[in-house]
Amino acid sequence: MLPTTAKAVIIGGGIIGCSTAYHLGKLGWTDTVLLERAKLTSGTTFHAAGLVGQLRTSANITQLLGYSVDLYKRLAEETGLATGWKMNGGLRLACNADRWIEVKRQATTAHSFGLEMHLLTPKEAQELWPLMRIDDLVGAAYLPTDGQANPSDITQSLAKGARMSGVKIFEDTPVTRIIVEDGKVKGVETAQGVITCEKVVICAGQWTRALAATVGVNVPLVSVEHQYMITEKVPGVTSNLPTLRDPDRLTYWKEEVGGLVWGGYEPNPKPWAQNGIPEGFHFQTLQPDFDHYSQFMEDAIYRVPALETAGVKQLLNGPESFTPDGNFILGEAPEQQGIFIGAGFNAFGIASGGGAGMALAEWVATGSAPYDLWPVDIRRFGPHHRSTDWVRARTMEAYGKHYTIAWPSEEMTSARPTRRSPLYGSLKAAGAVFGEKLGWERPNWFAQGEEPRDVYSYTRPGWFDAVKREHHAARTGCVLIDQTSFAKFRLRGPDSEKALSWIAAGRVERAPGTLTYTQMLNDKGGIEADVTVARLGSDDYYIVTGTGFATRDFNWISRNLQGDCHLTDVTSGLAVLSLMGPKAREVLQVLTPDDLSNQAFPFGTARTISVALCPVLALRVTYVGELGWELHMPVEVAQSVYDALMGQGVTLAGYRAIETLRLEKGYRAWGAEIGPDHTPLESGLGWAVKLKSGTPFKGREALLRQEAEGVKKRLATFWVDDPNVTLLGRETIYRNGERMGWLASGGHGHTLDRPIGLGFIRRPGVDQAFLDEGEWELEVASERHKAQVTFAPLYDPKGERVKA
Structure with a gap:
């Protein structure tokens, strides 16, 4: 009952x-x-x-x-x-040089995460899977703890x-x-x-x-149709045969009752139930589509010649739920x-x-x-994901890429453009190559003579020189970056200060006109949000966070608010132009009667000024390590402000330059170096926390305990002197041959012309002596490279390296 x-x-x-x-x-x-x-x-x-x-x-x-x-x-x-559990291991094949680099990087990732993964020659792979043909193989990887x-x-x-x-x-x-x-x-x-x-x-x-x-x-x-074939018994198939993934031929294989189950991920998937799932659909499959499945057959028979004569029990077509x-x-x-x-x-x-x-x-x-x-x-996810048509279009693309090479920084192309800055047309005309984040079109880089499209690579991608150009412009002159996609919230009400002071680990109870970079912590001290807070009035706060965290951060803040205050998402009504570089002040001063001197407008100030006759909320802040302002403005004046700034000869830059610039400066990114599993003390952000103030805030007790007991990991910056090494993140960190953790993110520092990465050294008691007394290496694509490490930024305001 x-x-x-x-x-x-x-x-x-x-x-x-x-x-x-x-x-x-x-x-x-x-x-x-x-x-x-x-x-x-x-x-x-x-x-x-x-x-x-x-x-x-x-x-x-x-x-x-x-x-x-x-x-x-x-x-x-x-x-x-x-x-039916069998830990018979799993093989992954590589049939070309690019795939082999991907597999070697996957092996490094496995080592970083503590998984046993072995790189094999084609012959060694065949010894584990005798039925397969190997004349096209470059190599393979084997995970002994995988199974079925x-x-x-x-x-x-x-x-x-x-x-x-x-x-x-x-x-x-x-x-x-x-x-x-x-x-x-x-x-x-x-x-x-x-x-x-x-x-x-x-x-x-x-x-x-x-x-x-x-x-x-x-x-x-x-829902998407997904088919796989079940064969009769095949001579030579044993019960301990590993699972097999052959991504270059888009197929996977496993043993079943002496036969084979094999299927694949076709580039042209078939959506199902576009008008709703039929009533009473259970314990049912779909009509097999041999014509659609036939696109796998030639490649599958090439890999496993025995398939050509194997009896077929069933071609099973079952709908599965897939995501964008x-x-x-x-x-x-x-x-x-x-x-x-x-x-x-x-x-x-x-x-x-x-x-x-x-x-x-x-x-x-x-x-x-x-x-x-x-x-x-x-x-x-965000509001555009409420469109089933959008979700289906993007999901079909994601399904079709299931076994294609996962290129670094690869962008999806379907269901675009959806959300656009008011400057989208101007940026496109200026050579912008856009990426997409939470539906927003964002300029990743600007072509000047290059073909305006992404060319992907596991070494140096097609945009490398363009990003280098933008990077140097930020370090020596002045760049303009459209960051309209920032998520932007307003917190208003008589209890705003009290409520926000409890949620924020930093001091947000400062006077109106001040800016605070702060984390918001869970009860374990982990970082749930990483935001910039501008106090605009006694009961009015303006909160800015990353594009991809709009839903998450709004949810976290609103669910932890107490008292008489209200949070509103104002993202769509405001454009953002970031003006960054050592010449930012002289460029902006020409366009405003307001005093931008360091005495009148110091770092950490938030003030409404007039720029090109338009009202602009100017935030003196930087994420690239140079003098700069974020200019927040109503969308209807964005074009006017943009035109005026471009008239001062600034250089347009994109998000890929932001990434290389912030790595040199050691700035953290939520979702990479910081997140719910990392506290500010572990992440080197203790300076941003009001721990010594005595003011209560969420997560404070956990930080006090950690401060007393000592942290068990510390974030550090790593670099390799060979400029041809490519760091992407997840490279394994070694000290004196012992695994210490992995890089959270990596890239190329163009000021230093060196690959740079940020990662946690996952050991208690890590101090400067621990760094100095060790021999450090990074495993990159299964090869080890001598590395150097520091807690300090590699780039200081004068552009000098901290450690030679």
């Missing part, structure tokens, strides 16, 4: 829902109910291929997938139900484990309504009755978008407290299932993720 109350209700009985139920049970949330509209696994889980790979570009997502492997190893023994599993068996085992903890599971119980009253989740409605609860967890796979939308929650995913960026979606919905999402698993739900369920359960139980999961956080 259906209970009338529960602590949490999970909707969906696939692997994600059952894993979440299992882990909530383990956390003591035994008063949890899982509702499945049909039978467990009947949505998309039952037809999943079941490959379990672990390596991702994020350390924490790799850790999450590693947790899945650890869980699957022991689950059968715990529950008594077999899972039976999706339905794992799900049933997780469900049994959940029941063993007291969780109740009801099949054939569709949810007809999620009940939200006065902005609060009250429960769910079914044909059998209502269950009241305060937490609803939607793990409904491809049905999640439509269900979540009924309570105003946006989940950007769409190829990452799954986890977390509490920003639009509605109490609604949690676990969906959009892009055909690797089995690999993710154990870890995603663990993370989502902890999120539900404690209010936060177990560690930083920003790459899959639902708050990474």
Whole structure:
């Protein structure tokens, strides 16, 4: 009989829902109910291929997938139900020089994250997978801890484990309504009755978008047809055959009952259910499309000649939910407290299932993720993702790129342009090559004689010289950067100072006209937001943050506010032009009657001035390490101000120059060097925290404990003297041959003509002597290079290197 109350209700009985139920049970949330509209696994889980790979570009997502492997190893023994888990390892092939560089970099990433990954010759790879042809191979990588599993068996085992903890599971119980009253989740409605609860967890796979939308929650995913073939037994196929990924031929392979399961990611995917998923669709697959699948056949037979004569059991066509960026979606919905999402698993739900369920359960139980999961956080999306047409267009492109080479700084091309600065046309005419962030078109670099398009490379990309030109202009003259896409909020109300002072770790209770760079911390001291705050009045604050963090930061701030104050997103009404460089003052002074001298307008000042007859909020701040102002203005005057500044002979610059400039100066970026897993003390930002003031703020107690006990990691700047080495981030850090961590980000410092990276040395007691007494190396594409390290910026205001 259906209970009338529960602590949490999970909707969906696939692997994600059952894993979440299992882990909530383990956390003591035994008063949890899982509702499945049909039978467990009947949505998309039952037809999943079941490959379990672990390596991702994020350390924490790799850790999450590693947790899945650890869980699957022991689950059968715990529950008594077999899972089909086999840790038979995984091979990844490379058929050309560029792919081989990518694979070698993936091996370095694996080493950085503590995964065992071996580079093999073609012959060594063939010894592990004797059926394949290798005459086109350059090399391969092998992860011995990868494996495969039976999706339905794992799900049933997780469900049994959940029941063993007291969780109740009801099949054939569709949810007809999620009940939200006065902005609060009250429960769910079914044909059998209502269950009241305060937490609803939607793990409904491809049905999640439509269900979540009924309570105003946006989940950007769409359904795509995904096919794979199951063969009869093939001579030579053994039960211990590793899983195989052949990305240059767009295919993957695994053993099953002496035969092969193989499929691929075609460049021209087929969307499904564009007008809605048919009623009663469960335990169903789609009509196989042999014509569409045939595009894989020639390449597949070339790789595995035995396939040509193998009997075919089935060509299985099953719809899966995919997302615009190829990452799954986890977390509490920003639009509605109490609604949690676990969906959009892009055909690797089995690999993710154990870890995603663990993370989502902890999120539900404690209010936060177990560690930083920003790459899959639902708050990474924005308002344009409410357009299903936009989501579908971008998702089709992401699906088609699943196995293509993941070039550094690669931009997507679909569903563009969507959000544009008022200066978009002027910038395009000036040679801008745009990138896209949260739907915004942003100038990445400017072509002057070069062809205005991105040419990607794992060494020196096509924009290298153009960015170098812009970089030097910022260091020696004056550049203008359109940063209109900045997320911009206004906090108003009589309790604004008190509320913001509690949330912000820095001193925001300063006089109107002042500017504060500050972090906002969680209770563990981790950095949830990294913002600039301008106090415009006694009860009026202007908050600026990065483009990609608009949803996340607005959500974090608004949910932690107390008292009589209100947060408003004002992003769309304001344009931003950043004027940076040693000549910025003389350029701007020509256009304004206001005194811009250092005495009248010091660093950290926020003041409305007149520029070219237009009102502009000028913020004296820099992210490039030079004199400069961010000029914030109503969109209707942006063109006038832009034209006036361009008339002073400034150089246009883009976001890729910002990145090279900030690395030389050692400026941190949220999502790379700083985030929820890093405190200001670990990140070298203790100077920005009001720790000694005695003023209470969120996260203060954690920082005091850390200050007393000492930090266990420290952020440092690394560089290599060879200018031909390419640092991208995730390169492994070694000291005296011992692994110490990895780079969070990397690039080329054009002032110094050296590759530079920022990364955490993950050891307690790291001080200057620890740096000086060690021999440091960076592993780059599986090769080690001698490196140097410092806590100080490599570039000072005079352009001198701090350490030779």
